[in-house]
Amino acid sequence: MPQNIAPAWIPVALSTDLPVASVIPARLKTASLAIWRAQSGAVSAVADRCPHRGMRLSHGFVRGEALSCIYHGWRYGKSGNCLAIPAHPSLTPPEAIRVATYRAGERDGVIWVSAEEVAADMPSNEGFVGLRSITLSATAETLAACIGADLIEDAIDWAIDGMRARLLTAPSGEDGALLVHLLIDSSATKAQKIAASTALETLRRQAEAAANRGEAA
Ligand code: FES
CATH class of the missing domain: 2.102.10.10 (Rieske [2Fe-2S] iron-sulphur domain)
Structure with a gap:
């Protein structure tokens, strides 16, 4: 194995x-x-x-x-x-x-x-739908700090213009890249999904700038 x-x-x-x-x-x-x-x-x-x-x-x-x-x-x-x-x-x-x-x-x-037998079930994200995945050059802690939210078991709950969203994170590659999946409330409209996708791009720029400044390592 x-x-x-x-x-x-x-x-x-x-x-x-x-x-x-x-x-x-x-x-x-x-x-x-x-x-x-x-x-x-x-x-x-x-x-x-x-x-x-x-x-x-x-x-x-x-x-x-x-x-x-x-x-x-x-x-x-x-x-x-x-x-x-x-x-x-x-x-x-x-x-x-x-x-x-x-x-x-x-x-x-x-x-x-x-890689191994895991006692727990896969985490639940009931009520959300997957919107998009990106990679960025910052840690999950930096991402959470930019949002002003808690990082709990590699997930961050995020409100985008009052709409429920969630980020799932995982280290990706050996160069410190972070894989981030954006989920959004399953009731989100097309306009809200577009806004959430745009917000994620903004967050990426903020997190990478913060990482470059050495904040929230
Ligand atoms: S079958 Fe030959 S490399 Fe995969």
Whole structure:
């Protein structure tokens, strides 16, 4: 089992960013993942490196219930096992050929992953819908300080012009980048969603400026 991400649920994407039969990359602090959704709708997470020649599996494609590598077409199932090798169609791939898997699931429009068995359920964000995700160069603490709100379990509740919003944060990459998902009250109008998206851009500039000044590290 991969050991290089924390044993907790980490928000890696919004459900709307992963349509049926697609794959996207997700960069965590010390791990690069490929997150994919099968035709059935099930979400899986694997290390973003094909065991064959190291190609990024997030560059691959999904057919049915399998993720295929774009390079030589090796096909992997949800449990990470190699299902087929196109160059050797009569070969049953050995069990040893497999890509590392992470626990993955979705709740209330957010896709979560974990490297280990997590006792708790994925966090609830009932009543919200995912609006957009961004990365920025500041810490979650700096972000919370700019809003004047508390950072609780990597989430920040935020009122944008009286509308309920929430930021979910996760360290992304090794360069101190922060992945931020903006959720907004499910009753928000189109105009309120546009305003919230604009507010997030403003917040990004404020947080990065504060980080550059060395405030709220
Ligand atoms: S590198 Fe993935 S199939 Fe060859």
